[in-house]
Amino acid sequence: MKDSTSQFSIRTKHLSLFYDDARALKNINLSFHEKQVSALIGPSGCGKSTFLRCINRMNDLIQSVRIEGSVLLDDFDIYQAGVDPVKVRQHVGMVFQKPNPFPKSIYDNLAWGMKINGITGDYDELVEHNLKKAGLWEEVKNKLKSSALSLSGGQQQRLCIARAIAINPQIILMDEPTSALDPISTTIIENLIEELKQNYTIIIVTHNMQQAGRIADFTSFFLLGEVIEHGPTSQLFYNPENKKTEAYITGRFG
């Protein structure tokens, strides 16, 4: 599973995050392999979602947040002075916990993102291509002009994934993408993530440890804003080095 030749696509160095004076992330040093799925697990409030939002600078939108350290995408520090967070987000797509398509047509959900990012080409073709990649094309090809809100929760979430990949990112961040979905939709999305792995580096936050075990190549365990353990999923699950990791995975707390 572990590919020794793969490069680190994302690296964080001494990353700390403060809400006013409260420190939510403590000196995080993590590296994520290119074109692999990495899962972030940990109890609620441990900072895994906050960490995820650091990678595409979504935390910049919250006023009280202060960030120290650096996040390197392909050796480029996205927190260095003069970097436009909007540009960062064009390279790092994001899928949220609750499906949140735009209240527009299915077609426009994809086309709007492409338009504002200056992607040129035949939009009909691009929309079809990206919907196919997200495994949604067959279900919606006859109703591209109807509202995205008329889709089911699972379909909406796949539409959000299609919307994210339509702007050609290298990295896709997923913040508990299946927590609001039923088991069947969850399975479809997990299979989709397996496929997307070929082209994208994926980081997924999940509360569901079975899910991490099923889809992730690497897993990091967060606790109280710190990374307790990071490693290949099988190692972390079956042979954890840290007592706390073992305790969490076996369900003794969390």
Add this chain to the structure above:
Amino acid sequence: MIKLLFRSLFRFLAYLLSFFQIKNKKIRELVYIIVFQLCLVFTFLTLLTLILRVIDESFGFVLTKNTKQVSEVFGETTDPNSLTKTQLINVMKDNMRRGTVRTLDTEKPLAQRTEENLLDLINEFVLEERVIKTWSLYESIFTLHSIRRIHESTPHSQLKFRNWINLTFLINKQSSFPEFTGIRSALLGSVFIVCIALAFSLPLGVASAVYLEEYATKNRLNSIIQTNIYNLTGIPSILYGILGLAIFVRLLLPLTQGRTILSAGLTLGLLCLPIIIINSQEAIKAVPNSLRNSSYGVGATKWQTVWHHVLPGSYERILTGVILAISRAIGETAPLVVVGAATFITTDPTGLFSKFTALPIQIYQWTARPQESYHHVAAAAIIILLFLIISLNSTAIILRKRVSQRKIEQ
């Protein structure tokens, strides 16, 4: 303050109850309920009286007398209603000053007018029908007998039941005779003023709201600004009038040319501004954050997010606020008086720099007149104004309902 008032009210009630030695909890409860219901009934009755009074004044018998008699103009035997158009026009040409005929002809060619219209004109200019006495609806119904007697004792008089809110009232310009006067210039003036006020305050208000909600950092200065905007909504409107007088009429005299409809519109725009800002802020707050996140998530800038998602998601609520602001502005009198509304004007507003009057000004001015007939006219104008405000407010309510329904569907 209100809390204190309520508390003392309750204390007073409690004192009363103990005075009457009511210890039974159920009876106490009942007394409270009755008191509250009485308050409600009182409020309702006050409103009802207002409306009934206005309606009462708007209909009723009028006693009129012609300066010239029908028989003098048409001859002893002819019935004016049976005459043809050409005959009527001839009657007009024979009996009226040539200048008046020409003016009427240029307004709308006489040959193209209807018979009824021509008869009305003959009534107004040839027979010179004048109102001698008027009665309200209540009097018309319950003192019919004495009204008849007055009618019979006045020679050559006609008794008619008159609806003061009629088409001529809506389309006529102001006249020195109450039966021919109309609210055309006042209505147009109000519409002009509201349009100018909106053109000024809508973009400014929405832009301020967008800035305060989406861009402003939460610091001391911004919270002071926010508090002050809330305070501005509660300021007496006369102060806006004085502000408008100082800024638009005096200071910006070269731009606004003084006491013009533009100054009035801008002054009411100032009055609308805080209402629009606060309502737009609420509207923008109601847009779910997940929508903003999804927009930022695909690499949109702040402005793209605001323009493509936040504003479209909140425009119905913003519109509701705007309508409420309009209905406030349309009923506002004091600022217009200060800025210099004309009390008697017979021309329509033609541009930004014309003199103006507005509906509430007109009503105020008519009620202040000693002649009783003008009170009927004022009542009719009040009904028109109430109708405007009520329909604006209902539009706002309908819009708000539509928004909440859409929320449920989602």
